Amino acid sequence: MSAVRTVAAVLALLLGAACTAPTPPRELASRAAGTVCAAPQEPPGPETATTIDVVEQAYFCILGNYYGGATLDTRPLLRAAFAALTQELNRAGRDVPGATMPALTGDRAADWAAFEAAFRAITDQVPGLRDRLGVVTLEAMVAGLGDNHAVWAHDIVRHPNHYDGDGYGLGLLANVSGAQAEGDPGAAVPPLFVTTVQGGAARAAGLRPGDVVESIDGSAPFIDGKPTPAIAALYPRYPRARPVRLRLLRQSTGRRWSVTLEPGLFQQDLTALQMVRSRLLDDDIVYVRVRGFAPDSADRALQAIARLRTGRTPAGVVLDLRGNGGGSPREAIRLVSAFAHGRTTAYLCTADDRCETLRTDDTVALVGLPLTVLIDRGCASACEHFSSAIKDLRAGLLVGTRTAGAVSGPAQGYLLRDNTLLALPSRHHLGPDREVVDRIGVPPDHHVPLTPEDAAAGRDPALAKALTLLHK
């Protein structure tokens, strides 16, 4: 589910960015005629086949727009793409004797021509696989960038019976999120357990927060303490509908049992989906949860704070950013600006180290209350921009667990000829102390992880810690 949300968020971000970004410089248009890419001017039409011409467009799109693209050595990308192509041939039982990697010289246009010729020669022998091979080739090429904000968004389909606000999947969230399981699960620690029962199959089967997942389709989620790919099976995306078998342990009773959960649509509580929610805790703490940095998220959060402090003097503010997958850096900056003025929130740097300094927006009124921020591995991208700024500027205390480390740099969306979107960052993000946050994450000032016992009892130890800090 959260993986789906991430995709949706990325798409929303792309579309949002698309309409504010300038069109690519004119000189790009003349590069390798017909292969240039541009930000979508309107929502893309239906997706069409990913031909080698589309892969070519993406290749030159990367050269023209990606971070360091102008001097990028593309040979590793083409190797990764070719490797994926041969693996797909092999999987299909249709390996081709002539499917050997062409020699590459480092001349990027010539290397492309060689790659394209090889691709055409191979696919002419397996025409039935042509479309599929285009897809795996492009996927691998983008993955070869090794950049969490370089994303090719394609084959996005919704269940035909989907209603706005519906979820799809097993109906549960675990302490390892979908985005983490599919992206960078290295930091996940055992045990794997249910944190939220959203609905659907998980609710029907009587699962509860705190239930420990001992195996998924017979595979262990952790081996020797390290996460396995099995975890990602907790988060199937439509159209995947194969049932998932879980072996569970309820620690409170010692009960061990197995359930088979069928992925499907499930209804969600609409208020729980609101991007910004707020309430007063202990009569003197303003609690605001921000699920993502959507347009207006910062203003909504600040309005909520203003409203809840009316007629009282709160002891502080808790901003709950757990599971906040990011969004607009502009919103992150606005929210930082309510807690610090005249400071730098981040740098955006090109490959040749030319950096733009992002500064607080000092037209935003200061809140002037002590701040604690709840973070976890689900806090990614713009959320990490916010968290690293609050930490470095000493504008508040971070409580919870380290953030995702998925903040390479803000991405711009480019429309490819098959009506799919390629998102590429042109600059990389650094924190206010010029530190790299990407892949590292932002460490909390107070490390407070969630345990299965906490989840089962409905306790929120990170929030409790935050309240204690504010009441000191």
Place this chain on the structure above:
Amino acid sequence: MRHLLAVAAGLVVLASSACSAPTPPRSAVPSATPSGPATLPAPTGARPVGTTVLYLKDTSRPDPWNLDAGARELKVTLWYPAARRDGPKAPYMTAQESRLAVRRYGVMGVPDDILSRTRTNAVKDAEPAGRRLPLVVLSPGFTNPVSTLTSLAEDLASRGYVVAGVDHTYESYATTLAGGRVAECLACDSDTDPGFGSGVVAGRAADVSFVLDQLPAKWDDSHRIDRSRIAMVGQSMGGASAVAAMVRDPRVRAGVDMDGTTYARIPKKGFSRPFMFLGTPQHVPGGRDPSWERDWKLLTGWKRWLVLTGAEHQSFTDGPLMAATLGVRLASGVLPAPRAAELTRTYVAAFLDLHLKSRRQPLLDEPSPRHPEVKLCPAACAAPR
């Protein structure tokens, strides 16, 4: 900020065909000379038209958008057959509403009260006439006030319907409440939230039920309404709300959705009251918005799915009629304003005449040579590309 939001929201909206775009057509391009105040086309029915405004307050529920409002306030504009044709015409909107609209559309170079000077056809607070009149609830698109459906409302009233246009407070850029307070679009702050559309239509369905509850007490002439003959018509989010209101409230016997992506859950066992989708070519089967196909399968009674060649999202509103006033030119290939208004009026009235007045309507059963723009889907219209 606000402008960026509008652009971003616009894109999201386009992406899903959720269709809450502001009035001037997106495909419009600026033209040099604004034309001055618009004149709404004359109603086509035989009866004179009157209009009046009611202010209602639902103390049983808090406002969904204004967390400091413990009750839901609503403004309802009634259009109805009147006894006489003479008398001062009702204003289209207030000067303040016009200012907020012009600002929202980002239109430059026109007096900002220009929309309030639009010439209407309904006489303000005219004496009503007739009895056993069917009732049509009218609901506008998200961010639009119900005044953007005045051309349709006046026409229906001239054909013998009482029309109750609902301004869903805080869901439009300007709603003037009792005492002259102006509510702006608080809901706009959250319009990119997942589940937003589902929440809005649920709230609007509650608004409609409350209006139906209150009408007898709040309008002196409500005895003229035949309460067994009630339908609902809406554009965009208003059309989606027609589905929601019908599912919730059995008093609403029939509904029309004009180009609105739908959000309400129709019971899985099906839904048999008459319903009509009336849309742009974006709303063909296999098009960008799958919501009509999802619902079509669950509609088990009389149903139609009409697509208007050359229509765009605001073709069903007064938007195109205002384009010249605001100095925007419709893109080539888009239905001209008078034709868009004529088609909207004709097909909505045909639907209502069939289901509320039991008059046969061949127009809804077969292609009409006089209305070649109208395709009967899903049979006679194809997916794009």
